[in-house]
Amino acid sequence: MQLDIRDIRIHYGKAIAVDGVSIRVGAGEVVAIVGANGSGKSTILEAISGLTPLSSGEIWFGEERIDRLPAYEIVRRGLMQVPEGRRLFPYLSVWTNMQMGASLRKDKAGIRKDMEEVFEHFPILRERRNQKAGSLSGGEQQMLAIARAMVGRPKLLCLDEPSLGLAPIMVNGLVPVIKDINEQGVGVLLVEQNVPLALKVADRAYALQVGKVILEGDAETFRCNDVVRKAYLGG
Amino acid sequence: MTKGGYEVRKSTAVAVLFALVVMLALGALAAGCGEEKVTTTTAAPAPTSETTAAPPATEAPPATEAPPTTTPAEPKELRIGAAVSLTGLFSASEQLVWEGEQIFESWINTKGGITVDGQQYLIKIIAEDCQSTAEGSSTAATKLIDAGCNFQVGPIVPFTVIASGTVTEPAGVLRVVLYNCHTPDEYGPDTPLTFIANDVTTDFIQPDLDYLKANYPDVKKLTVLTPDDGAPPIFMPMVKEMMVDSGFELLNYFEYDMAAPDFTPYVTQALATKPDAMFFINGWPIFMGNMLKIARQNGFTGPIFGSHEDPYDIAEIAGPEASTDFYTHNIQMDSPKMTPLIQEILALGQDMFGKQSPTYVWGFNSCYCLVQAIEHAQSLDPKVVAEAWENMPSIDTVYGPGVMGGLKSYGIKHNVSYATPFSMLKDGKVEFIDFLPVELP
Amino acid sequence: MSGSLLAQSAVNALVLSSLYILMALGFALLLSIMGVVNFAHAVIYMVGGYVCYELIVTAGLNNWVALAITALGLGLFGLFLERFGFRPFFGNTNRIIVLTLAVIVILESLVNVLVGSEVRAIPSFWSGSFQIKGVWIAHERIIAFVAAAVLLIAVFTFIRRSRTGQQMLATSQDFVGATLQGINIYRITAIAAFIACALAAVAGGLMGSLMFLNPFAGDQMLVRAIQVVILAGIGSIGGVLVGGLILGVLNAFLPLWLEGSAVDAVGVAVIIVIMLFRPQGLFGHEA
Numbered sequence: 031m032q033l034d035i036r037d038i039r040i041h042y043g044k045a046i047a048v049d050g051v052s053i054r055v056g057a058g059e060v061v062a063i064v065g066a067n068g069s070g071k072s073t074i075l076e077a078i079s080g081l082t083p084l085s086s087g088e089i090w091f092g093e094e095r096i097d098r099l100p101a102y103e104i105v106r107r108g109l110m111q112v113p114e115g116r117r118l119f120p121y122l123s124v125w126t127n128m129q130m131g132a133s134l135r136k137d138k139a140g141i142r143k144d145m146e147e148v149f150e151h152f153p154i155l156r157e158r159r160n161q162k163a164g165s166l167s168g169g170e171q172q173m174l175a176i177a178r179a180m181v182g183r184p185k186l187l188c189l190d191e192p193s194l195g196l197a198p199i200m201v202n203g204l205v206p207v208i209k210d211i212n213e214q215g216v217g218v219l220l221v222e223q224n225v226p227l228a229l230k231v232a233d234r235a236y237a238l239q240v241g242k243v244i245l246e247g248d249a250e251t252f253r254c255n256d257v258v259r260k261a262y263l264g265g
Numbered sequence: 266m267t268k269g270g271y272e273v274r275k276s277t278a279v280a281v282l283f284a285l286v287v288m289l290a291l292g293a294l295a296a297g298c299g300e301e302k303v304t305t306t307t308a309a310p311a312p313t314s315e316t317t318a319a320p321p322a323t324e325a326p327p328a329t330e331a332p333p334t335t336t337p338a339e340p341k342e343l344r345i346g347a348a349v350s351l352t353g354l355f356s357a358s359e360q361l362v363w364e365g366e367q368i369f370e371s372w373i374n375t376k377g378g379i380t381v382d383g384q385q386y387l388i389k390i391i392a393e394d395c396q397s398t399a400e401g402s403s404t405a406a407t408k409l410i411d412a413g414c415n416f417q418v419g420p421i422v423p424f425t426v427i428a429s430g431t432v433t434e435p436a437g438v439l440r441v442v443l444y445n446c447h448t449p450d451e452y453g454p455d456t457p458l459t460f461i462a463n464d465v466t467t468d469f470i471q472p473d474l475d476y477l478k479a480n481y482p483d484v485k486k487l488t489v490l491t492p493d494d495g496a497p498p499i500f501m502p503m504v505k506e507m508m509v510d511s512g513f514e515l516l517n518y519f520e521y522d523m524a525a526p527d528f529t530p531y532v533t534q535a536l537a538t539k540p541d542a543m544f545f546i547n548g549w550p551i552f553m554g555n556m557l558k559i560a561r562q563n564g565f566t567g568p569i570f571g572s573h574e575d576p577y578d579i580a581e582i583a584g585p586e587a588s589t590d591f592y593t594h595n596i597q598m599d600s601p602k603m604t605p606l607i608q609e610i611l612a613l614g615q616d617m618f619g620k621q622s623p624t625y626v627w628g629f630n631s632c633y634c635l636v637q638a639i640e641h642a643q644s645l646d647p648k649v650v651a652e653a654w655e656n657m658p659s660i661d662t663v664y665g666p667g668v669m670g671g672l673k674s675y676g677i678k679h680n681v682s683y684a685t686p687f688s689m690l691k692d693g694k695v696e697f698i699d700f701l702p703v704e705l706p
Numbered sequence: 707m708s709g710s711l712l713a714q715s716a717v718n719a720l721v722l723s724s725l726y727i728l729m730a731l732g733f734a735l736l737l738s739i740m741g742v743v744n745f746a747h748a749v750i751y752m753v754g755g756y757v758c759y760e761l762i763v764t765a766g767l768n769n770w771v772a773l774a775i776t777a778l779g780l781g782l783f784g785l786f787l788e789r790f791g792f793r794p795f796f797g798n799t800n801r802i803i804v805l806t807l808a809v810i811v812i813l814e815s816l817v818n819v820l821v822g823s824e825v826r827a828i829p830s831f832w833s834g835s836f837q838i839k840g841v842w843i844a845h846e847r848i849i850a851f852v853a854a855a856v857l858l859i860a861v862f863t864f865i866r867r868s869r870t871g872q873q874m875l876a877t878s879q880d881f882v883g884a885t886l887q888g889i890n891i892y893r894i895t896a897i898a899a900f901i902a903c904a905l906a907a908v909a910g911g912l913m914g915s916l917m918f919l920n921p922f923a924g925d926q927m928l929v930r931a932i933q934v935v936i937l938a939g940i941g942s943i944g945g946v947l948v949g950g951l952i953l954g955v956l957n958a959f960l961p962l963w964l965e966g967s968a969v970d971a972v973g974v975a976v977i978i979v980i981m982l983f984r985p986q987g988l989f990g991h992e993a
C-alpha cells in the first residue's frame with residue numbers, strides 16, 4: 031500500500047471537518063474522492079501534505095508514518111499535491127514556476143528532460159514559458175499547476191479538483207493527462223466534484239459526506255450506486 | 266502553520282504599515298510646528314502616585330540654632346533635580362552633562378556639602394530623563410518635583426527648556442537651565458525662577474567677531490548654520506546686528522533639521538553663498554562635527570566658529586583631517602592654563618567615569634553656581650534664593666570669577682557671566698587660546 | 707539655485723538612496739517572505755555601527771575587515787532572531803510586533819548603558835575629497851555608494867539568478883505553494899533573516915562613518931525604511947530600489963527649498979499622495 035490513511039479526524043476549532051476517514055491508495059493506482067462542497071475533501075489532502083494537523087488517526091506513506099512531518103519533508107518522500115486554488119507563484123514566469131516543482135531535485139539534465147516532456151503534454155505552456163504565471167488564463171494556470179507537480183517526479187500525486195473553473199472541452203483534456211501521469215507509474219489521488227470525470231480515470235473511489243466516507247469501491251460499483259447516480263450522474 | 270494563515274498575516278502587516286504612515290504624517294506635522302506646540306504644553310502630567318514624595322528637604326525645619334561648631338547636627342539631604350535627555354537624539358552629550366553633575370555631587374559632599382541656617386546639607390542629585398522631547402521634559406520636571414526637588418538643573422535645548430518651564434515656574438521651583446537660545450519663552454521676565462550659569466548663544470558672537478577681525482583681516486562675508494529649534498528667527502537679527510556693527514556682511518543663514526539623515530544639503534547651500542568664514546551657532550557636537558567634515562570635504566578652508574561645543578567630540582566626529590581652523594568657547598583639557606577647579610573636575614571624572622570631558626565642566630558649573638546662591642541666601646526657599654542670587658555682587662564659576670548680568674539683554678539679571686574659554690581645533694588637536702572677557706549687559 | 711549645487715545634491719541623493727535601499731531591502735525581504743514587520747530592523751543597523759566602531763577603534767582592525775565581521779556577526783544574530791523569535795510565533799503578528807519592540811528596547815538600552823555618553827563616529831573609510839566641474843565629492847561617500855551598490859548587485863543577483871533566491875521569491879509570493887514544492891521554508895526564512903540583518907549592519911557601519919553613532923539612530927532609520935517599503939509596495943523586492951531612490955532624492959533635494967523638519971513633513975506628504983493614487987505602492991503585488 032502506497033498511501034494509507036487510518037481513521038483520521040480533523041477539527042477546525044471545535045467543528046469537525048473530517049470524522050474517522052480511512053482511505054488507501056495502492057502503488058500505481060488512481061483513486062478518487064468525490065463529495066459535495068464542504069464535505070472535507072480538501073481538508074484530507076491538506077492533512078496528507080502536512081498542512082493541517084490531525085486530531086487523531088495516522089497517515090502512512092510506504093513504510094513511514096508521515097502525519098507529523100513538516101510539509102516539505104513529505105514532498106521529499108515523493109508525495110506531491112496540486113492544491114485547491116493552484117497556488118502558483120504569480121509573479122514568476124511559467125518556466126520558473128515549473129522549476130520550483132523540481133526544488134528537491136539535483137539532476138539538472140533530468141529536470142530539463144522532464145520539462146521537455148511536460149511541454150509535450152502542454153504545448154501552450156512552452157509558448158508562454160516566459161510569461162508571468164499570474165497572467166495566464168484559468169485553464170492554463172491549472173495546466174501549469176499540474177505541470178509543476180509533474181516536474182517534481184512524485185511517486186504519488188494528489189490533485190484537488192483539477193476540473194474546477196475549466197471549460198468542458200478542457201475538462202475532457204484532463205483525462206489523458208491523468209492517465210499519462212499514471213502510466214509512468216505515479217499513483218494518483220484525485221479529489222473531484224465532477225464525478226463522471228473522476229470515474230473515467232479512477233480505479234477506485236470514495237464518496238464523502240460531511241466528513242465521513244459513505245461509500246467506497248471500484249468505479250463500477252459507483253456507477254451502479256443509486257445514491258451516486260441520483261446525486262452526481264444525472265439519474 | 267495553517268493554510269489560510271498566510272494571507273491573514275500579510276493583510277495585517279499591510280494594515281499595521283498603513284497605520285504607521287498616518288502616525289508618521291501626524292508626527293512630522295507636529296514636529297514641523299514644534300515651537301508653537303510646546304508653549305501650550307502647560308498641562309503637566311498628573312503626579313505619579315507611586316513616587317512616595319520623601320519629605321521635601323526644603324520644608325525641613327532649621328535643625329538647630331546652635332552654631333555647627335559646638336554640636337555638629339546630623340547632616341540633612343538637599344535634593345537637586347537634574348533634567349537631562351538620557352535617551353533620544355541629544356543623549357550622547359547630555360549624558361556627559363549628567364556625569365558632570367554627578368561629579369559635582371561627589372565633589373561638594375566630600376567638602377561637607379553646604380550649610381544653610383546652621384544646618385549642614387549633603388547634596389543629592391536625582392536625574393530624570395527628558396528623552397530629547399518636549400513632552401519628556403515636562404514629565405521629567407514633574408517627576409523631579411514629586412521627588413522633592415525644589416531646585417533643578419537643566420534642560421538644555423530650547424523646546425525642552427520651554428516645556429520644563431511650564432512645570433517648574435508655576436510650581437515655584439528654581440531652575441538653572443544649561444543653555445539659552447533667546448526665545449522669550451525659554452528665559453526672561455516671564456520665567457522669574459530660571460537662571461543660567463554659563464555663556465549662551467549670542468554671548469559668543471562678539472568675542473568671535475573680534476577675534477576674526479584681529480586674526481583674519483581678509484574675512485568679510487559670513488554665513489550661519491543653526492538648528493531649526495524655533496530660536497533662529499529671534500536671535501539671528503541680534504547676530505546680524507553684531508556682525509554688521511563689526512564691519513562684516515551676513516550672507517545668509519540656514520536652519521537644519523537636527524534629525525536630518527545627512528547635513529550635506531545644508532552645508533552645500535551655505536557654501537554656495539561663498540562665505541569667507543562660517544558660524545555654526547548652537548547645536549550638538551554630533552551635528553557640528555559632521556558639518557565641519559562636510560564643509561572641509563567640500564573644499565571650504567575658511568575659519569568656522571562653533572559656539573561653545575566640545576572640541577574633542579567635534580574632532581571625533583569630523584575626523585583629524587577636517588578638524589582645523591575651528592573655534593569654540595570651550596577648554597583644552599590638558600592645558601596648564603585651566604583653573605585648578607577645572608583640573609580637579611577632570612581628574613574626578615577620570616576617577617568616577619574613567620574618562621575626561623569638557624562637558625563635565627559645563628554640567629558641574631550650573632550646580633556649583635546654584636549651591637553658592639543657596640548658601641548666599643541662607644535659605645531653601647526657591648523664591649528667597651532667586652532674589653538673593655540676582656543681587657549677588659559676584660559669584661565664582663569653574664572658569665573663574667563671575668558676575669550677574671543679563672538685565673538689558675533678557676529683561677532679568679539671571680545670567681552668570683565670566684571670561685569665556687576659547688580654543689581652536691588645529692590639525693586635529695585642541696589648542697587653548699585664552700579666556701576672553703564677555704560683556705553681558 | 708546654481709547648477710553645481712544641484713549636481714552636488716544629485717550625488718548626495720545617490721549616496722543616501724543606496725544606503726536607504728540597503729536598509730529597506732532586508733526589511734522588505736522579511737516582510738514579504740515571513741509577513742514579519744520587523745521593527746527591530748533599524749536597531750540592528752544601530753548596533754552594526756557600534757560593533758563596527760569597536761572592531762576598528764578598540765580592536766584595531768582594518769575598516770573593511772571590521773565591516774565584514776560586523777555583517778557576519780549581525781547576520782548570525784538575524785539567524786538567532788529568526789529561529790527563536792519569528793519562527794515560534796510564525797503567523798502571530800501581534801506577538802511578533804511585541805517581540806520586535808522588546809528587541810528594540812533591549813538593544814537600545816544596552817548600547818545606551820554601555821556607550822551612551824560617548825560621542826563617536828566610525829573613522830572614515832577613505833578620507834579626503836576631489837572636485838569635478840565645481841562639484842566636490844568626498845571619497846568616503848563614493849566608497850559608501852560603491853560598497854552599497856556592490857552588495858545590492860550581489861544580493862539581487864542572488865535573488866534573481868540562484869535557485870535559492872528564486873525559492874525566496876516563490877516563498878514570498880505563495881508560502882503554502884512553496885511548501886508544497888518541497889521548499890524548506892525555514893531554510894528560506896533563515897537565509898532572508900541573515901541577509902536582512904547583515905545588510906542593515908553594513909548600512910549602520912557606512913552611515914556611522916559618514917555621519918555619527920547614536921544609540922537612538924535606529925528610530926529615524928526605521929521610519930525611513932518603512933517609507934521606502936511603503937513606496938515600493940509590500941511584497942515588491944525590486945520596488946525597493948525605486949522607493950529608496952525616491953526617498954533619497956527627497957531627502958537630498960527638499961532641504962534646498964524647505965527649512966528644517968518641514969522636509970520630513972513634505973516627504974511624508976509626498977508618500978501619502980503616491981499612496982492615494984497607488985494604494986498598493988509603486989510596485990506592490992497586493993492592494
Ligand SMILES: Nc1ncnc2c1ncn2[C@@H]1O[C@H](COP(=O)(O)OP(=O)(O)O)[C@@H](O)[C@H]1O
Pocket residue numbers: 042047065066067068069070071072073074269
Ligand atoms: N480554514 C478553515 N477554517 C475553518 N473551517 C474550515 C477551514 N477550511 C475548511 N473548513 C471547513 O471544513 C469543512 C470541509 O471543508 P473542505 O475540506 O474545504 O471541503 P471540500 O474541499 O470538500 O469542499 C467545511 O465545513 C469548511 O467550512
Ligand SMILES: [Mg+2]
Pocket residue numbers: 068071072073114
Ligand atoms: Mg475543496
